[in-house]
Amino acid sequence: MTFELETAANPENLKRVVIEPVTRVEGHGKVTLLLDEDNRIHQARFHIVEFRGFEKFIQGRPYTEVPVLVQRLCGICPVSHHLAASKAMDMIIGARLTPSAEKLRRLMHFGQILQSHALHFFYLASPDLLFGFDSDLARRNIAGVAAAYPDIARQGVALRKYGQEIIRLTAGKRVHGTGAIPGGVNKNLTLAERDLLLKDIGQMIAWSRDAVELIKKVYSERTEFHNGFGYFRSSFMSLAREDGALDFYHGGLRARDEHGQDIFDHLDYSHYWDYVHEEVKPWSYMKFPFIRSRGREEGWYRVGPLARVNNCDFIPTPQAEAERRVFKEFDGGSATQATLAYHWTRMIEMLHCAEGIQELLHDGDLLGDDLFSRGERSLRGVGVIEAPRGTLIHHYRINEDEQIVRANLIVSTTHNNQAMNEAVRQVALQYLDGKELTEGLLNHIEVAIRAFDPCLSCATHALGKMPLEVELIDAEGKEIDRLVRNASGACGV
Amino acid sequence: MSKTITIDGKTIPFMDGQTIMDAALAARVYIPHLCHNPEFKPHGSCKLCTVKANGRLVSSCTMPACEGMEVENGTKELNDERRDLVRMLFVEGNHLCPTCEKSGNCQLQAVAYCLGMMSPRYNHFYPQREVDASHPDVFLDRNRCILCELCVRASRDVDGKNVFGLSGRGIGSRLVVNSCSGRLGDSDFAVSDKAAQVCPTGAILIKRQGFKVPIGQRIYDHKTICQVESQGKTGGEEDE
Known part of the structure; x- marks a missing residue:
């Protein structure tokens, strides 16, 4: 590991190189490098410089408002926050979701992950992957992709649009809707809406398949380079269904170490704090979570597509499962710890979303009217969901007057904080150390960060603890x- | 033969004792308003319903209609003034429409859209306003109160309880609750009271109802408040 690059011994004697802002990621972040006269790296940090503070300012608000309020954390993955908060509120009002409500939420979530993964792969990551990390800056963007590979760009736009349509039809709006409420959902799908989605789902599955083939081809053309880029080994954490299947919406917490051995499994996430702690560091607004039993130094881990595909025992849709097997067996399993394998696994997940959507659209419960339930009220609620970028934890306490008195949000990108810093340091050592820095070389750092698809605006909640x-x-x-x-x-x- | 006035050139009948607003509402001609609700005595405080009657600026909710009165309502001059009034209401309180469960059913928001208010324009005051969640069934959020006194009138005139009142002066004016502690939970307010149903904004909300009406089915999702009121429906009362 490269903790020694977190803080240089004599920073005042070193020159400082700043990449700000890190581009083609959601939110605002920067990278600072401290180098000596020979351009040797002494310090490399990925900083999150924006501040949000949702945990604080939702205090006092009625719990019913929270799922709609906290989704404003993000414009890319608001559905994840909307659903995680709704799950926490389900616990607070003691609800057991009706089949219709749960399936409508699952459909909304599939739509969300589909559009988010499409956005990241086609708009943000594909310019690096298709043109090269140090290719001509002028065309290393989505417009360049559209000019050189119009079909790929068009498919990316269409896939994203389809996911957004699912969100619109289940939540009322493409961004920041109101579909999920404590105890259920506020609308079902009409027959016409269902048929509208069914009309294009076959095409979406085919294009998602093409995307998996594309990343597989790009990756395998330079296997050694892609495997080794920003390489490090780590533990992984994700939700997994009771039978071990990949499940974005619900399950138990599963963490496996860098050798694939269980750290914990099937954990009831409603007591996540027994297993996951957070550390605050003076140079970032983003906290550093770690697995309690392994300590601050060894307990960090990765979440997101790579973690989920590695952690699950199988994917419950056929084409995505076949691709999972190909990925796991690729080059003797060498890609399973690779930073750039995030892109590959992200596309496998997108394929799973498309297949999952098709399966759900044939389920009559989506048209059902039994949308809401309520039980015995509790003063605490925890909702955990697999957001596009990884495990998302929402934890709330309310008072007897039904106002929020405390909130803790551990956002997917926050889980990956240490891992992203690790990737930055590895790339800095691999490609920048001792060299004259160029834009193309610095982009290598951004490529490593982009692999995680970080959402920096979601992830900064250290209010009251910031040094x-x-x-x-x-x-x-x-x-x-x-x-x-x-x-x-x-x-x- | 009934008496008539004209509003923007359109002849409107009225009966003795009716205000310009009464006549307009009966004829389904929309005059923007927030503090007026035909079920209660006129108040004349929000000034949004200001019209020009025979060349004079008057509150249409309190001004009696007179035979042959010529009323200007939808003029650019008046709507510009109204838009500014609404802008001031928005910056005076803490109106966060994106996360407010009243959004789509809120008269303040609907009037703002209707008048073409697309940005706040003035600096926000960000006042510190008290939230009172002490009542088991009703949430009182003073951040959204526009001091229209509809709840005051409803509680006094319909419910016979006098639960609400205004206290303070000028910018320090605030909605107060008539109980020993000043908390709603210690008053005799009930969720079934008329006063719980009349708030034009999200200041008085029934608990555990938030966002149950989906986007697309809210009062002002597909029609402006002008269209809704022109068709005879009173805004502010949500569809169940």
Whole structure:
């Protein structure tokens, strides 16, 4: 591991290279590199520089408002927050979802992951993968892809649009709808809406298949390079269904170490804090989660498509399952820990979404009217879901007046914080160390970050814990007072 | 033969004792308003219903109609003034439409859209307003209160309870609750009260109902408030 590159011993003597903003990711982040005179890397950090604070300002709001409020965390994956919060609120009102409600939510979630994965692969990642990491900057973007590979670009747009249509028909709007409510959903699908979606699903499956073939081809053309790029080994965490199947909507927590051995499995996520802790570091607004039993240094892990495809025992749709097997067996299993294999597994998941949507659309429960249930109220709710970028945890407490009094959100990208920093450091050592830096070389760092498809705007919630240092300087520049707050929130002078 | 006025050139009948607003509502001519509800005594406080009657600016909800009165309503000049009034209401409180469960059923939002308000224009005050969730069935969010006093009138005139009132002056005016603690939960307010049903914004909300009406089925999803009221439906009362 490269923890030694987290903090340089003598930063004041080093030159600083900043990549800001990191492009083709959601949200705002930057990378800082500290190099000596020979361009040797001494420090490499991936910083999240925006701040959101949802955990704080939802306090006092009625619980019914939360699923709609917290989805504003993100414009790409709002459905994930909407559903995670709704699941937590289900627990608060003691609801057991009706079959119609659960299937409508699952359909919405499939649509969400389909559109998000399509967005990432075609719009954000494909320019690097199709043209090369240090190719001509002017065409290394979606417009360049559209010019050189019009069919691929068109399919990407159409796949995303289809996913957005599913969201519109289940949540009322393509972005920031209101479909899921505590205890169920507020609408079903009409026959006409169902038929509208059925009309194109065959094409979506075919294009998703093509996307898997495309990434497989790109990857295998330079297997050694793609396997080795930003390579490191780590544990993985995800939800898994009771029978071990890939499940985006519900399941138990499963974590496996870098050798594939269980750290824990089938865990009831309603007590996630017994297994996952978070650390605050002074240089990032994003917290650093870790598996408690393995400690801060060893306990970090990866989440997201690579983690899910590695962790599950099978994918419950035939074409995606066949592709999972191909991936796992590829080159003797060498891709299963590769940073760039995120792209491959992401496309396998997109195929699974398309197949899953087709299966659901033939289920009559989507047209049912029994959409809502309620049981005995509780003051605490935890909702966990597999968002496009990985495991998403929403945890709320309410008071007797039904207001939120406490919230904790551990967002997918946050789980990957240490892993993204690790990838940045590996790439910095592999490709930048000791070299004259060019735009193309610096893009290698961004390529490593992009592989995780981070959503930085979702992931920054360290309100009240952010370390701060305030200096009062007089007109001559002399320090006359100083106040420091450390990561635990304690203040000192 | 009945008496008539004209509103923007259209002849409207009225009966003695009716206000311009009464006549307009009966004829399904929309005059923008927020503090007016025909079920209660006129209040004349929001000033959105200001029209020009025989050349004078008057509140149409309180101004009696007179034979031959010529009323200007939908003019650019008046709608520009109304838009500014609504903009001020938006920055004076904390109106976060994207996450408000009243969105789509909210008269303030609907009037703003109807008047073409697409941005706040003025600086937000971001006032500190108290939220009162103490009642078992009703949530009182003063962030969204526009001081229309419809709840005050409903509680006093229909429910006979006097649960609500206004206190303070000017920018310090606020909705208060008539109970020992000042909390709604300690008053004799009931979810079945008329006052629980009349709020034109999301200041008084029935608990556990949030977002049950899907997008597309809310009052103002497909029609402007002008179209809704012109067809005779009173906004502010949600479809169940």
